[in-house]
Amino acid sequence: MQEQPGGPVTGAAALRGDCVNCFGLCCVALPFAASADFALDKEAGRPCPNLATDHRCTIHTRLRDKGFTGCTVYDCFGAGQKVSQVTFAGRDWRGAAREHARRMFDVFPVVRHLHELLWYLTEALTLPAVRPLHPELRRALEETERLTLGTPDELAALDVGAHRQEVSGLLLRSSELARAPVGGRKKDRRGADLMGARLKGADLRGANLRGAYLIAADLTGADLRGADLIGADLRDADLTDADLTGAFFLTQPQIDAARGSVGTRLPGTVRRPAHWVS
The missing domain is CATH 2.160.20.80 (E3 ubiquitin-protein ligase SopA)
Incomplete structure (x- = not known):
């Protein structure tokens, strides 16, 4: 979870986590269990004790030393800033009605899955050997991006597993083409x-x-x-x-x-x- 300078993100940057433009969603919405990756247990929807009121991590530069290695290897693929600034139009979960916060936390993992697919589809379009599939990849990319722009209710009702399975088939075909020229x-x-x-x-x-x-x-x-x-x-x-x-x-x-x-x-x-x- 690398912190970046403030300001909106576009293009490739939109598929990388931008903590400054996020309401610390990964530090609240997601659960984690005490293990080699996390120093303590935390249930979904409860803020991490290391999260400050300005949504910054108070131990960001010491995460590994403090037993939070899992945080250092996590990236939301830009879903955090999308949910914070687009889906919920910049309305923070702090101080909001409980239903608003709950819906934001429910939607975040859905958008994270979609943004991960956007990452793979975007990379597939850069692979020369996959050119025959570029039209299908572009359509899948456009459809996935359209889904990320849904309302909170639409995102909460989305069968992201079914969409992921459909895209995965296309990515598998892309993989076969990309690996074919390798000796x-x-x-x-x-x-x-x-x-x-x-x-x-x-x-x-x-x-x-x-x-x-x-x-x-x-x-x-x-x-x-x-x-x-x-x-x-x-x-x-x-x-x-x-x-x-x-x-x-x-x-x-x-x-x-x-x-x-x-x-x-x-x-x-x-x-x-x-x-x-x-």
Whole structure:
């Protein structure tokens, strides 16, 4: 949850969290349980004790030291500012009627799901090999954006799962086209349990790693060029000196949750986390 300068966001910036233009929704609407990621239990709809009255985090620069690593690897994909400034027209949940606050907290996860889909659709449109699907991708992008602009009642009633399933089929077809030109044998590890797997130096070029569990996996020096990483769980995965050039559907929260080094090669869609070994 990286804080950014104030002001409205447009274009690509609209798909990244802008805490200044949000009412701290992720710190209130979402629940979390005491674990390695969070220092305490918090139920949905209750403000985190670290949230100030101006909606800023009082321990933002010390989240990892204070046991809130989960906060450092979260991004709402711009849903926070959309719900705060567009859906609810800048009307804060603080001091508002209980029903207003409850509806805002209910709508936030829905818009977050839609914005995540917008992120993937936008990236798919940048992949040269996926050009044959560009018309369908654009239509899906426009429809998803239209849904994000619905009223609170429309968003609360939306079957976001059904829409996500429809878009996922299109993204899967996009993945097949994008990985086709990649040389080497393409491994299909979709949804595979690879927790703690020893994959040091593994050839995973063009691999299908959609939804794979790579928690604490050793991917040191692995070749992940052109791999599909949508939904892959990279928590504590060691990406030291790994090559992810051209890997796609990789989000900033995924890369923030992993470990890496100055030798890790990343696609241009994500930035190198500040906490990685230099």
